[in-house]
Every structure is written in C-alpha cells, then in structure tokens.
Amino acid sequence: MGKQKEPIALVEAKGRKHLTKAEKAEREASEPVLSAPASGEGSKIRAPVWxxxxxxxxxxxxxxxxxxxxxxxxxxxxxxxxxxxAQRQYTAAMRQVSDALDAQDVEAVAAWGKEQERCFKQCRACAADLGLTISARCRLVIPEALRPKEDPEEAAFLKLLEGRRRDA
Incomplete structure (x- = not known):
C-alpha cells in the first residue's frame, strides 16, 4: 500500500515540492471538496436514530x-x-475492571481488560477520524475560507517567531 496523498494546500504549506500551475490545478480538481455546514445549518445535523x-x-x-x-x-x-x-462502553468496562481488581478476581480482570482494550481501540479510531485527538488535528488542513481572520499584530508576531525557528 502506497503513501497517502496529501492535500495540495498541505504540500504548498510545507514548501518542499515544486508543482507547476497545471499540476496544481490537476491535483485540486482531483481532491474531494466538502464544505462545512453554513452558519446555523450545523444544528440541523441530527443524531443517528440508532x-x-x-x-x-x-x-x-x-x-x-x-x-x-x-x-x-x-x-x-x-x-x-x-x-x-465506544466511549460509553469503555467507561463501563473500566468500572468492571476496577470492581474485579477490588474483588481480586484475576479471571474477571483479564476478561474485562480485553473488553476495555477493544473499546479503547474503537474509541481512539473514531476520535482520530473526527479530529478529536491532538495528532489528528495536526494532520488537518482547514481551507482558507474557514480559517478565522488573523489579527495583523498577531500575524507579525507569528512571522517573527517563525523566522527565529528557521534561524535556530
């Protein structure tokens, strides 16, 4: 399995690869575009019936x-x-492990420990998909239109810090 392609915005932000205008246009055209719900439309997204x-x-x-x-x-x-x-199931399994440990029931600890680990993996995978973990958020590329407007003073400060980082 090959390396996953990065969005063109991320490739440009890294500045490590030179692409022609035609290559950029081709990459942008091949990337899926999902827009976030407009203001107020997010509340229309209902929880699944299940x-x-x-x-x-x-x-x-x-x-x-x-x-x-x-x-x-x-x-x-x-x-x-x-x-x-998955988070709810993990919490329930965690309580069962704790109770089994208090009762010194080794078999129950092992059984509930496996269940706890399985629920944790499910929870972690979903959290990563949604951008709820730090590492998942670091991989996110938020389109320019959705980024908050920068304060000019803050932008100047960030440029100064970035210059220092490059010089170090």
Missing part, C-alpha cells in the same frame, strides 16, 4: 464544537455516534 437517547446531549455538544471548528458534516454523524457508544 444512538441511545442518553447520548444525544453529548452528540449535540460535540457536534456544535466540531461544526464551529469547520471539520464536521452530515457524513460524520455516524462516526460521532460510534465514538460516543
């Missing part, structure tokens, strides 16, 4: 945060639902 009622408030809270960050669309709602279910 999501338990007790997780819907959590869904709405995270949905709001992800929409504000410009990294959530209707296509992501099932992944967010799976994340919340």
């Amino acid at each position: 999501l338990p009622a007790y997780l819907r408030d959590d869904f709405n809270d995270l949905r709001t945060q992800l929409v504000e960050a410009g990294i959530f669309s209707k296509l992501d709602r099932d992944t967010l639902g799976r994340y919340l279910v």
Whole structure:
C-alpha cells in the first residue's frame, strides 16, 4: 500500500515540492471538496436514530464544537455516534475492571481488560477520524475560507517567531 496523498494546500504549506500551475490545478480538481455546514445549518445535523437517547446531549455538544471548528458534516454523524457508544462502553468496562481488581478476581480482570482494550481501540479510531485527538488535528488542513481572520499584530508576531525557528 502506497503513501497517502496529501492535500495540495498541505504540500504548498510545507514548501518542499515544486508543482507547476497545471499540476496544481490537476491535483485540486482531483481532491474531494466538502464544505462545512453554513452558519446555523450545523444544528440541523441530527443524531443517528440508532444512538441511545442518553447520548444525544453529548452528540449535540460535540457536534456544535466540531461544526464551529469547520471539520464536521452530515457524513460524520455516524462516526460521532460510534465514538460516543465506544466511549460509553469503555467507561463501563473500566468500572468492571476496577470492581474485579477490588474483588481480586484475576479471571474477571483479564476478561474485562480485553473488553476495555477493544473499546479503547474503537474509541481512539473514531476520535482520530473526527479530529478529536491532538495528532489528528495536526494532520488537518482547514481551507482558507474557514480559517478565522488573523489579527495583523498577531500575524507579525507569528512571522517573527517563525523566522527565529528557521534561524535556530
């Protein structure tokens, strides 16, 4: 399996590869474009019908945060639902492991430990897909139109810091 292609905006930001205008246009045309919901439309994204009622408030809270960050669309709602279910299952398994440890039940600790690990992996995978982890957010490329407007003084300060970093 080959290396995954990076979005053209990320390639240009790194500045390591020179592309002709034709190559840039071809890459941009081949990249999928998903726009974040317009202002107010994010609240129209409903939780999946299969999501338990007790997780819907959590869904709405995270949905709001992800929409504000410009990294959530209707296509992501099932992944967010799976994340919340896996997180809930992980918490339940964690309690069972703790209870088994208190009871000094080695077999129960081993069984629930495996379940806890499985739930953690599911939760981690969904969190990475949604950009909920630090490393996942570092890989995100947010389109220029969705980026917050920069303060000119802050931009000058960032350029100064970037220059110092290059010189070091």
